[in-house]
Amino acid sequence: MDRNRLHNQVASMRRSLFDQLEELQDDTNPNFVQEVVTLFYNDSTRLIQNIEQALNSRPIDFCKLDDYMHQFKGSSSSIGAKKVTNECTAFREYCNAENAEGCIRSFQQVKQEHAILKRKLEVYLQTVRQASQTA
Amino acid sequence: MNVSSVKGSMSISSSTSTWKAGDTISDQFPAGLRVLVVDDDPTCLMILEKMLTACLYKVTKCNRAETALSKLRENKNGYDIVLSDVHMPDMDGFKLLEHIGLEMDLPVIMMSADDGKQVVMKGVTHGACDYLIKPVRIEALKNIWQHVVRKRKNEWKEFEQSGSVEEGDRQPKQSDDADYSSSANEGNWKGSKRRKDEEEETDERDDTSTLKKPRVVWSVELHQQFVAAVNQLGIDTVPKKILELMNVPGLTRENVASHLQKYRLYLRRLSGVSQHQSNLSTIISAQDPTFGSLSSLSGLDLQTLAATGQLPAQSLARLQAAGLGRATAKSGIPITLVDQRNIFSFENPKLRFGEGQQQHMTNKQQVNLLHGIPTTMEAKQLVSLRHAAQSVGNMNMQVPPPGPQSSQNNPLLMQMGQQQQQQQSRGQILVDSTINHAPRLSSMGQPILSNGMATNVSSRNGIPENIRAPGYSQTPSMLNFPMNHASELPGNCFPLGSTPGVSNLTSKGAFQEDVNSEIKGSGGFMPSYDVFNDLNQHKPQSWELQNVGIAFDSSQHSNSLQGNLDLTQSALGQQGFSSGQMNGHNRSAAVASKAVFSTGDVKELRSAQNVNQHLNNLLVDNTIRVKSERVCDTSPANIFPDHFGQDDLMSALLKQQESVASSENEFDFDGYSMNNIPV
Numbered sequence: 001m002d003r004n005r006l007h008n009q010v011a012s013m014r015r016s017l018f019d020q021l022e023e024l025q026d027d028t029n030p031n032f033v034q035e036v037v038t039l040f041y042n043d044s045t046r047l048i049q050n051i052e053q054a055l056n057s058r059p060i061d062f063c064k065l066d067d068y069m070h071q072f073k074g075s076s077s078s079i080g081a082k083k084v085t086n087e088c089t090a091f092r093e094y095c096n097a098e099n100a101e102g103c104i105r106s107f108q109q110v111k112q113e114h115a116i117l118k119r120k121l122e123v124y125l126q127t128v129r130q131a132s133q134t135a
Numbered sequence: 136m137n138v139s140s141v142k143g144s145m146s147i148s149s150s151t152s153t154w155k156a157g158d159t160i161s162d163q164f165p166a167g168l169r170v171l172v173v174d175d176d177p178t179c180l181m182i183l184e185k186m187l188t189a190c191l192y193k194v195t196k197c198n199r200a201e202t203a204l205s206k207l208r209e210n211k212n213g214y215d216i217v218l219s220d221v222h223m224p225d226m227d228g229f230k231l232l233e234h235i236g237l238e239m240d241l242p243v244i245m246m247s248a249d250d251g252k253q254v255v256m257k258g259v260t261h262g263a264c265d266y267l268i269k270p271v272r273i274e275a276l277k278n279i280w281q282h283v284v285r286k287r288k289n290e291w292k293e294f295e296q297s298g299s300v301e302e303g304d305r306q307p308k309q310s311d312d313a314d315y316s317s318s319a320n321e322g323n324w325k326g327s328k329r330r331k332d333e334e335e336e337t338d339e340r341d342d343t344s345t346l347k348k349p350r351v352v353w354s355v356e357l358h359q360q361f362v363a364a365v366n367q368l369g370i371d372t373v374p375k376k377i378l379e380l381m382n383v384p385g386l387t388r389e390n391v392a393s394h395l396q397k398y399r400l401y402l403r404r405l406s407g408v409s410q411h412q413s414n415l416s417t418i419i420s421a422q423d424p425t426f427g428s429l430s431s432l433s434g435l436d437l438q439t440l441a442a443t444g445q446l447p448a449q450s451l452a453r454l455q456a457a458g459l460g461r462a463t464a465k466s467g468i469p470i471t472l473v474d475q476r477n478i479f480s481f482e483n484p485k486l487r488f489g490e491g492q493q494q495h496m497t498n499k500q501q502v503n504l505l506h507g508i509p510t511t512m513e514a515k516q517l518v519s520l521r522h523a524a525q526s527v528g529n530m531n532m533q534v535p536p537p538g539p540q541s542s543q544n545n546p547l548l549m550q551m552g553q554q555q556q557q558q559q560s561r562g563q564i565l566v567d568s569t570i571n572h573a574p575r576l577s578s579m580g581q582p583i584l585s586n587g588m589a590t591n592v593s594s595r596n597g598i599p600e601n602i603r604a605p606g607y608s609q610t611p612s613m614l615n616f617p618m619n620h621a622s623e624l625p626g627n628c629f630p631l632g633s634t635p636g637v638s639n640l641t642s643k644g645a646f647q648e649d650v651n652s653e654i655k656g657s658g659g660f661m662p663s664y665d666v667f668n669d670l671n672q673h674k675p676q677s678w679e680l681q682n683v684g685i686a687f688d689s690s691q692h693s694n695s696l697q698g699n700l701d702l703t704q705s706a707l708g709q710q711g712f713s714s715g716q717m718n719g720h721n722r723s724a725a726v727a728s729k730a731v732f733s734t735g736d737v738k739e740l741r742s743a744q745n746v747n748q749h750l751n752n753l754l755v756d757n758t759i760r761v762k763s764e765r766v767c768d769t770s771p772a773n774i775f776p777d778h779f780g781q782d783d784l785m786s787a788l789l790k791q792q793e794s795v796a797s798s799e800n801e802f803d804f805d806g807y808s809m810n811n812i813p814v
Contacts, residue, residue, distance in 0.1 A: 040178040074248035075178040077270040
């Protein structure tokens with residue numbers, strides 16, 4: 001059945017994407033993962049924009065950059081986005097060294113990984129919505 | 136004593152109050168643990184909240200540090216533990232940590248995606264209980280309750296130690312605590328002490344002056360003003376000057392004093408725990424100058440004691456009535472103690488003046504101080520307390536009568552308070568004498584103190600406080616504080632700031648601070664009572680401990696802990712004070728000063744079976760040989776002020792609180808065997 005299929009899809013996506021978050025979701029809050037994902041999605045987009053802005057400004061404020069990236073790293077790691085988190089770590093290293101070039105390059109990586117993650121999240125959210133609609 | 140059983144039941148009841156799930160484990164704790172989580176990242180915040188809820192905790196979340204602080208301030212007893220992110224836009228996580236430590240003394244766990252060694256070290260030095268690296272896993276959160284228990288345990292233990300002469304079984308506990316607190320938890324203890332002091336301070340303030348003084352909340356702005364003033368005047372300044380400089384209407388010197396104490400402790404902690412020891416020694420030496428501040432504190436202490444002194448008075452009265460006996464009337468005793476203390480406190484906060492004077496003052500005064508605390512100090516104890524407790528008494532007073540704090544703990548606190556007061560008075564005396572060394576003692580000469588103490592003791596009311604220690608006699612001389620002020624706890628009382636009100640002490644010397652902090656931290660009474668216990672010659676001060684324990688337990692789960700803490704704090708404060716000075720003479724000091732004794736005095740205190748001794752030691756370089764008045768092994772109330780001063784009082788108070796009934800008898804401190812001052 002379509003609904004079941006969708007549900008299964010959602011479940012499997014969720015499992016693959018967020019193993020820990022999955023555990024947190026339970027009957028009392030069935031939309032937990034969805035909420036968290038949405039939150040992260042919005043929040044991270046905002047952060048990426050801030051970082052981009054900071055990188056483009058001259059002179060580059062490494063402190064602020066580090067702050068942003070720290071926050072980004074925190075939330076992406078909390079949600080379980082490993083690749084994004086790794087890129088963030090690399091970025092912060094460049095940041096600490098105040099290596100503008102390195103930062104920019106690293107940031108590209110971060111953005112790339114984040115874009116991939118976003119796509120996956122979008123699909124996930126879409127599936128969830130579909131599942132709830134058909135339910 | 137069935138402290139443990141009581142504790143168990145209490146803890147169970149309190150802990151299960153929120154969570155009725157069928158946790159078959161007898162103690163449902165940690166379910167229902169009240170956690171406050173602060174993180175500016177909404178994603179993390181949400182995830183954390185969910186995880187904590189899954190752990191069966193009661194979660195409150197904030198995304199701003201300011202919000203968190205205000206939540207904590209409006210409901211001081213409303214939270215058990217705080218989880219905070221390090222990087223936050225409005226306030227640095229460490230700053231928040233400091234504030235919490237200064238104001239509420241709750242365990243704080245830091246979190247961050249940053250796992251650099253420096254950052255983690257910063258967390259440690261700022262007093263964080265733990266540091267979690269993001270992403271935080273739920274497994275890590277499942278165990279955070281251990282920090283709450285540990286902190287409370289330390290405080291309680293400290294309290295017990297000081298005042299737990301009553302029960303033999305307590306003693307082992309005490310010794311454990313002593314070790315533990317002195318070594319391991321200095322930071323925590325201090326923190327907790329500090330908090331306790333803070334709590335007690337405010338409580339006492341409430342009680343002392345007008346019996347309901349508005350509690351002073353150290354807001355960020357106020358604290359900043361305070362810090363600015365301190366920076367301007369120098370850390371070794373006196374509360375009075377700070378107060379003048381701050382020029383805040385409604386703020387009293389006592390408030391500033393206790394806060395200063397905490398602040399000094401806090402600074403000490405920042406500069407490195409390792410230095411603590413050295414600091415302590417330096418502080419001790421530097422006590423003299425600091426004494427000044429202490430004295431002011433003591434006055435305050437007395438006042439607070441007086442305010443709270445209902446207990447002491449009552450206890451005193453009871454003690455007296457009961458003869459050597461038992462401070463059954465917990466409430467009575469404290470009052471008396473207070474009276475005594477008041478007498479002492481005025482003059483020389485530092486000097487054990489309290490002691491000598493106390494005797495004269497008669498327990499009544501002391502009682503006043505302890506009003507809240509049903510110090511079932513027996514007459515003997517009271518007497519001894521007076522001697523020693525001058526300072527201790529102040530401390531006891533400090534231990535804000537449970538009343539303000541938490542109704543729950545009140546009974547317990549009361550008890551403890553009384554005890555504490557007794558102890559405190561004792562401790563204070565001791566402490567005072569030691570602390571006020573500079574002004575008073577120095578002049579008097581330590582030997583005097585001891586002599587004075589001894590004589591005082593005897594001459595005092597003839598109370599069977601067998602204050603044998605020569606130290607006692609000293610006290611009188613030393614303590615010639617104008618004990619008239621009940622409120623002014625002899626500055627000696629706890630310059631260490633162990634007394635809640637005696638925050639000034641903290642600055643005094645590392646030691647003092649430690650003492651204070653310790654005292655405060657320890658849950659208050661424990662220390663004081665320990666002193667008493669010692670006095671009673673190893674009479675298991677279980678009474679005190681029990682009280683403490685009980686109080687502790689209940690408080691654990693409920694906000695009552697606050698009360699206990701307050702008591703402890705005050706008790707600690709006092710004890711710490713005396714102990715610090717007494718070098719372990721004061722058992723009470725030991726209790727409170729678990730941290731304080733870092734200088735080694737603490738150690739002595741720990742062993743404060745002979746609290747008296749400790750107290751004495753502290754005071755006068757052992758000059759005060761307050762023989763632990765063996766008031767009578769029977770009644771815990773025999774808290775000889777000399778020795779117990781602080782510790783006993785604290786512990787006594789705690790005990791009282793916890794087991795009103797039990798404490799009475801346990802309080803037999805005969806202990807003041809000053810002779811055994813473990814120098």
